[in-house]
Amino acid sequence: MLRYIAQRLIQAAVIVAIVAVITFVLIHIAPGDPFSAVMDNPNVSEAVRQTLRAQYGLDRPLPEQFVNYVNSLAHGELGWSFSHERSVREVLGSALPNTLLLMSVALVGSFALGILIALIQVARRGSVTDHTLSGITLFLFSMPDFWFAILSFLTFTYWLPIFPVGGVVDPTVHDYLSLGGRIADRLRHLVLPALTLTLLASASVARYQRAALLDVLPADYIRTARLKGLTERQILRRHALRNALLPIITLIGLSFPALLTGAFFVEKIFAWPGMGYAVVNAIGTRDYPLVVGGVIIGSILVTLGSLIADLLYALADPRLRSH
Amino acid sequence: MPWQTQDFAATSGPTPVRESPLGLAVRRIMKKPSSRVAFFLLGVIVLVGLLAPLIAPYNPSAQPDIVLLKDLPPSFAHPFGTDPYSRDVLSRVIYGTRLSLTIGVLATIVSLTVGVAYGAVAGYVGGVLDAVMMRLLDAFLSIPRLLMLIGVLVAWPDFSVAALVVFLGLTGWFELSRIVRGQVLALKHAEFVTAARALGARRRRILWKHLLPNLVSQIVVAATIGVAQVIVLEAGLSYLGIGVPQPMASWGNIIWDGADQVGTLWWMALFPGLFMVLTVMTLNILAEALSDAHERR
Numbered sequence: 001m002l003r004y005i006a007q008r009l010i011q012a013a014v015i016v017a018i019v020a021v022i023t024f025v026l027i028h029i030a031p032g033d034p035f036s037a038v039m040d041n042p043n044v045s046e047a048v049r050q051t052l053r054a055q056y057g058l059d060r061p062l063p064e065q066f067v068n069y070v071n072s073l074a075h076g077e078l079g080w081s082f083s084h085e086r087s088v089r090e091v092l093g094s095a096l097p098n099t100l101l102l103m104s105v106a107l108v109g110s111f112a113l114g115i116l117i118a119l120i121q122v123a124r125r126g127s128v129t130d131h132t133l134s135g136i137t138l139f140l141f142s143m144p145d146f147w148f149a150i151l152s153f154l155t156f157t158y159w160l161p162i163f164p165v166g167g168v169v170d171p172t173v174h175d176y177l178s179l180g181g182r183i184a185d186r187l188r189h190l191v192l193p194a195l196t197l198t199l200l201a202s203a204s205v206a207r208y209q210r211a212a213l214l215d216v217l218p219a220d221y222i223r224t225a226r227l228k229g230l231t232e233r234q235i236l237r238r239h240a241l242r243n244a245l246l247p248i249i250t251l252i253g254l255s256f257p258a259l260l261t262g263a264f265f266v267e268k269i270f271a272w273p274g275m276g277y278a279v280v281n282a283i284g285t286r287d288y289p290l291v292v293g294g295v296i297i298g299s300i301l302v303t304l305g306s307l308i309a310d311l312l313y314a315l316a317d318p319r320l321r322s323h
Numbered sequence: 324m325p326w327q328t329q330d331f332a333a334t335s336g337p338t339p340v341r342e343s344p345l346g347l348a349v350r351r352i353m354k355k356p357s358s359r360v361a362f363f364l365l366g367v368i369v370l371v372g373l374l375a376p377l378i379a380p381y382n383p384s385a386q387p388d389i390v391l392l393k394d395l396p397p398s399f400a401h402p403f404g405t406d407p408y409s410r411d412v413l414s415r416v417i418y419g420t421r422l423s424l425t426i427g428v429l430a431t432i433v434s435l436t437v438g439v440a441y442g443a444v445a446g447y448v449g450g451v452l453d454a455v456m457m458r459l460l461d462a463f464l465s466i467p468r469l470l471m472l473i474g475v476l477v478a479w480p481d482f483s484v485a486a487l488v489v490f491l492g493l494t495g496w497f498e499l500s501r502i503v504r505g506q507v508l509a510l511k512h513a514e515f516v517t518a519a520r521a522l523g524a525r526r527r528r529i530l531w532k533h534l535l536p537n538l539v540s541q542i543v544v545a546a547t548i549g550v551a552q553v554i555v556l557e558a559g560l561s562y563l564g565i566g567v568p569q570p571m572a573s574w575g576n577i578i579w580d581g582a583d584q585v586g587t588l589w590w591m592a593l594f595p596g597l598f599m600v601l602t603v604m605t606l607n608i609l610a611e612a613l614s615d616a617h618e619r620r
Contacts, residue, residue: 023466138611147558147599150585261468288478298466303465
């Protein structure tokens with residue numbers, strides 16, 4: 001077990017290292033550099049650009065730039081954000097908790113909802129309910145994240161103004177509210193973006209879990225349970241679900257990239273000040289270091305997600321635990 | 324005289340006419356009403372794209388009257404309304420169908436080529452090369468595709484649709500190459516491959532004639548899903564303003580045109596989105612049916 005954990009940790013570290021190299025290559029295959037893209041302003045003279053390039057070390061030979069890049073990454077430095085006039089680490093550091101909050105609520109919510117839908121479908125397999133739910137999950141599964149977020153935004157803030165238009169808190173009154181009022185204010189702002197992301201993510205969970213349950217049903221132990229005289233409900237809950245939950249842990253790891261990109265669009269549309277919001281706005285201002293920082297942190301999150309899922313899997317599966 | 328493998332089938336007498344596995348799969352899925360509906364709808368959407376110049380009521384880039392005809396809600400003259408530049412949204416959606424489908428198909432061809440080649444080489448050669456190639460693949464897979472594309476596209480000050488297609492294609496082959504590698508690895512020592520090798524077939528021939536034909540249905544499933552993914556990604560990037568450049572119309576960039584005033588210009592988000600969801604859904608239905616047909620084989 002310890003050996004497995006050590007191996008898996010080393011593997012994750014190697015992946016992050018390769019990601020850093022890939023990102024460096026991505027930056028440097030592009031024509032131009034941050035200063036040709038950021039400063040389209042004709043008033044900025046070539047001399048100023050050269051000075052800036054020298055300041056940021058962009059005039060050095062590539063191998064030297066690479067060493068500097070790796071060195072600063074190793075120290076947790078991601079560069080300077082032009083549009084925020086703060087270091088990228090600070091910008092992303094203050095945005096990250098909001099993204100993690102949104103993602104974790106959606107993660108828990110989508111797995112609970114997805115498994116519930118799958119259980120209902122499998123309990124009534126072949127029925128109208130099953131087919132309808134399959135249709136709905138396929139529809140949600142095919143839904144581009146940003147379009148679904150726009151629709152939910154339009155519906156529940158414009159047409160039926162139930163929820164606030166965006167942000168994490170109400171900027172005018174939040175500071176004057178009591179503690180309970182502040183918590184309520186935060187929750188009110190969280191509900192719609194979190195629900196949107198939850199629904200988007202639950203579709204693949206439901207589809208995956210339904211297939212996993214149907215896979216398990218022909219197994220011998222299910223037949224045994226049925227012969228014991230257990231009701232269909234007991235069989236599903238105690239025998240089928242337990243065995244079909246193991247692959248769910250793998251799915252948690254796999255769902256991270258989708259959850260993260262979903263969060264990017266949801267944050268943009270609901271003005272939720274997380275990492276996605278920062279990075280998407282950085283596209284508009286051509287704040288290249290911030291975008292690259294977002295790519296690196298996003299990839300680290302995904303790697304961590306799959307690492308945690310793998311370790312959980314090893315803990316949950318008795319066949320692996322003994323190793 | 325060494326045996327010529329290609330003559331082997333011919334010399335063994337008349338062989339019964341065999342349907343290709345793919346043909347069989349297609350015939351099987353067409354029995355399902357849901358796939359028939361999906362196939363029909365997809366056909367209609369493809370026709371809309373192909374016949375765009377014939378059916379679009381207006382020129383998609385024409386700005387007839389930027390003051391009087393802008394931001395009009397849906398009406399008989401403009402069933403999908405007009406945009407802030409007075410362009411007809413229906414015409415733009417029709418032309419957008421053409422562009423979005425083209426980008427989806429072309430980018431997927433790029434992904435298939437790279438993915439099959441990478442997976443086949445890793446699986447067939449094996450050893451250290453395979454290990455290195457797979458670690459590299461792990462790293463590629465841990466960068467979310469959208470983020471990777473944002474990273475590249477922001478660095479590029481100006482880019483054409485062709486470049487967009489290449490980037491979309493080059494970020495879409497990772498899962499496929501893993502499938503191909505797994506299959507090649509599994510089939511490498513199958514009896515028919517050993518037999519072919521014993522008959523003196525070369526590596527390239529074994530790959531092309533013996534291994535890859537066995538992967539066709541999986542590749543087709545991956546391609547179908549791939550097109551759907553590219554359509555969604557292209558729309559997402561265009562919605563962020565770094566996809567298809569203006570004044571060309573794609574589903575995503577029509578939505579982007581109205582994004583600033585999405586509350587008032589709802590028709591600019593709704594109609595292109597409906598086309599997009601319908602397309603992606605039909606592709607997903609067909610992919611699912613194809614992979615079911617493959618598994619039951």
